[in-house]
């Protein structure tokens with residue numbers, strides 16, 4: 001049986017080698033994706049191995065991934081979810097748990113967040129009946145500042161939920177200090193920034209909760225997937241309950257009576273001894289993953305340091321090559337940070353002799369993929385037309401991001417030749433417009 005399994009897995013590896021995509025780079029012909037998964041023979045074999053074992057729900061690989069990833073990201077607990085968006089929903093919802101007693105967030109409470117970014121950093125605030133307070137970002141870093149956040153904090157502000165923009169850390173230490181002084185919770189949306197550091201400390205370790213996405217664009221992939229991390233065991237328990245239907249019991253679905261008290265509980269107005277497996281202490285969801293996803297996560301995790309190093313190398317190579325170029329605001333790392341970059345953002349200056357659309361069209365015509373800084377100013381989208389929110393200060397830079405910013409890729413699948421083709425294309429276009 002095991003011999004056959006080994007043979008099958010060897011065959012999978014052979015298949016992988018024989019079916020590698022053509023690696024020859026033809027400028028202007030080969031697509032240069034802004035992001036994508038980098039998958040090797042180990043990843044393919046891990047997926048097949050999980051399938052051979054019929055590990056179709058969460059199981060051994062999920063538990064192993066959670067424990068290794070928590071250790072890697074220096075948090076006590078990691079809980080896998082089916083997406084980064086679900087991780088954000090869980091993190092925000094966890095703060096509304098009755099188990100937090102008087103610290104629990106309630107409908108109408110305010111949560112400070114950033115206007116220019118990804119919608120599902122903000123949506124869980126609204127989905128929980130709370131009020132986002134939008135702050136603006138800086139051009140170049142695309143993050144807000146501790147100062148802007150401090151100014152936004154009002155009487156009803158109870159939490160801060162911000163993403164590290166395109167891998168670039170926000171001023172996490174200062175914002176965490178503000179949270180401590182004011183008794184606020186901090187959630188770091190670390191979906192785009194795994195491996196980044198601020199003040200030498202990993203992003204995702206400054207707040208009460210942090211989230212990660214494993215969609216193929218991100219630093220590690222499981223296809224779809226995400227994770228909530230925390231150092232606080234009470235919050236971890238709440239996240240797990242909310243993820244797993246809201247149940248009070250912490251046995252794995254296939255386990256029974258691990259606590260040896262399965263029929264000894266009396267909670268709510270339920271009869272004494274009601275099966276703990278079916279006692280619900282939260283109004284929960286089912287946002288779990290499968291072991292196929294986790295198996296892929298484990299082989300990807302083994303390559304995380306290399307992936308982050310490649311992202312840094314690609315970003316720096318591009319940054320050095322176009323340094324000093326006029327008419328563009330070039331990206332910069334937040335001071336005292338070492339970003340594990342997600343993308344390379346460019347903003348066309350207001351008085352440039354070309355528009356963002358012209359530059360983007362030129363790059364796309366050369367098969368150089370571009371993306372917007374996600375939604376840009378979220379308050380301008382139809383989805384939020386009737387939403388209850390507050391704006392602190394103005395959103396001038398978020399509007400500039402909406403109108404003049406885009407990004408190109410630095411993910412580990414890009415070669416030096418590709419990065420050089422991106423930089424020479426940008427230089428050629430800008431040079432032709434002088």
Ligand SMILES: Cc1ncc(COP(=O)(O)O)c(C=O)c1O
Pocket residue numbers: 083084085086088118120121163189191192213214215217225226
């Ligand atoms: C900052 C940020 N947060 C959350 C998400 C959502 O992640 P997912 O696509 O896994 O739901 C993304 C997606 O790219 C993101 O960039």
